[in-house]
Amino acid sequence: MFMKVHVFRVEPGQELLSEVTRYCSEHNITSGVVIGIIGSVERAKLNFLMELPGKYESVEFPGPLEIVCAQGSVALKDDSPIIHIHIQISSRDVCRGGHLAEATVFSTAEVVIGELDQQLRRRADSYTGLNELIN
Amino acid sequence: MFMKVHVFRVEPGQELLSEVTRYCSEHNITSGVVIGIIGSVERAKLNFLMELPGKYESVEFPGPLEIVCAQGSVALKDDSPIIHIHIQISSRDVCRGGHLAEATVFSTAEVVIGELDQQLRRRADSYTGLNELIN
Amino acid sequence: MFMKVHVFRVEPGQELLSEVTRYCSEHNITSGVVIGIIGSVERAKLNFLMELPGKYESVEFPGPLEIVCAQGSVALKDDSPIIHIHIQISSRDVCRGGHLAEATVFSTAEVVIGELDQQLRRRADSYTGLNELIN
Numbered sequence: 001m002f003m004k005v006h007v008f009r010v011e012p013g014q015e016l017l018s019e020v021t022r023y024c025s026e027h028n029i030t031s032g033v034v035i036g037i038i039g040s041v042e043r044a045k046l047n048f049l050m051e052l053p054g055k056y057e058s059v060e061f062p063g064p065l066e067i068v069c070a071q072g073s074v075a076l077k078d079d080s081p082i083i084h085i086h087i088q089i090s091s092r093d094v095c096r097g098g099h100l101a102e103a104t105v106f107s108t109a110e111v112v113i114g115e116l117d118q119q120l121r122r123r124a125d126s127y128t129g130l131n132e133l134i135n
Numbered sequence: 136m137f138m139k140v141h142v143f144r145v146e147p148g149q150e151l152l153s154e155v156t157r158y159c160s161e162h163n164i165t166s167g168v169v170i171g172i173i174g175s176v177e178r179a180k181l182n183f184l185m186e187l188p189g190k191y192e193s194v195e196f197p198g199p200l201e202i203v204c205a206q207g208s209v210a211l212k213d214d215s216p217i218i219h220i221h222i223q224i225s226s227r228d229v230c231r232g233g234h235l236a237e238a239t240v241f242s243t244a245e246v247v248i249g250e251l252d253q254q255l256r257r258r259a260d261s262y263t264g265l266n267e268l269i270n
Numbered sequence: 271m272f273m274k275v276h277v278f279r280v281e282p283g284q285e286l287l288s289e290v291t292r293y294c295s296e297h298n299i300t301s302g303v304v305i306g307i308i309g310s311v312e313r314a315k316l317n318f319l320m321e322l323p324g325k326y327e328s329v330e331f332p333g334p335l336e337i338v339c340a341q342g343s344v345a346l347k348d349d350s351p352i353i354h355i356h357i358q359i360s361s362r363d364v365c366r367g368g369h370l371a372e373a374t375v376f377s378t379a380e381v382v383i384g385e386l387d388q389q390l391r392r393r394a395d396s397y398t399g400l401n402e403l404i405n
């Protein structure tokens with residue numbers, strides 16, 4: 001169940017992923033679902049998985065770009081929270097989505113996180129080379 | 136917490152944003168999260184933020200187009216509800232996402248709204264020129 | 271209300287839609303919301319609605335591709351569960367979204383399903399030629 005649904009705004013010029021991380025830390029959220037993010041960004045860096053194990057390519061997208069949507073989770077690996085977010089960005093001419101590496105907010109980012117009553121956990125996976133959810 | 140999760144269908148030929156607005160009004164939803172919308176549209180008009188404060192460009196997309204996903208919120212500005220939705224649309228050839236200005240449903244739109252137990256509020260923001268969520 | 275939020279991983283090489291179906295069957299989920307899916311796929315087949323009633327085109331997308339997001343529902347038609355998912359996929363070069371017909375997981379797929387306390391139902395609709403949600 002979502003014990004609590006957190007809705008908050010990230011402000012212009014702030015870095016989106018670090019602000020979500022800070023919010024979770026300040027509110028002691030160690031297990032949750034990123035239900036959504038909408039808004040706009042000045043720029044974004046997305047990662048695209050190319051090969052296993054764990055070979056990413058990072059691509060920088062210049063803005064302004066709409067944040068169309070985002071999904072993900074907050075989970076613990078050992079005692080450290082990992083926030084994993086995929087995000088969709090679009091202008092009138094270009095549209096891409098991938099793993100959120102970093103993004104600078106343009107007008108706003110409206111973030112919705114559902115805090116869970118069960119603990120999500122990750123561990124290193126040698127096949128994928130990534131920290132995967134434990135079922 | 137989501138006190139109630141509303142799931143409803145918008146029918147062919149109906150305008151999506153006004154039907155979501157009407158549903159919220161009829162069910163007295165003044166604070167909530169648009170968890171998702173999927174379906175298809177005959178056409179859609181999306182807004183893209185170009186400059187601050189508040190300069191948008193509107194682009195019309197002819198369909199049929201899939202509604203891939205949507206996210207957003209229902210919040211009060213003073214006593215008036217504001218429904219803010221970003222939506223992703225795609226055909227086999229074109230894919231874009233942005234601020235939902237209006238869209239005409241093709242086959243269906245399946246809308247999910249989570250009604251909140253806390254009141255979301257917006258106020259005019261002079262820097263962005265938009266009605267922003269109050270933290 | 272979401273009585274329970276299910277979060278689970280689908281593993282490399284598995285077919286996404288059939289694994290979600292299997293999970294729902296094993297956990298007796300007959301009514302729910304697909305809140306999100308992120309991860310990556312080796313390949314995906316998406317359907318795009320072209321004409322009514324019910325004429326789809328299927329398009330195969332070679333990967334690797336990020337699963338940017340997904341939304342949908344679990345509902346009953348008579349006594350059979352129907353899982354309806356729209357999904358957004360993207361590489362650094364190509365980005366599309368549509369009705370999930372099938373997809374093979376590359377590194378992972380992290381699925382979030384909110385189980386509902388009310389029963390969603392579908393029935394055949396002669397105008398659209400599809401199984402539509404009953405309001």
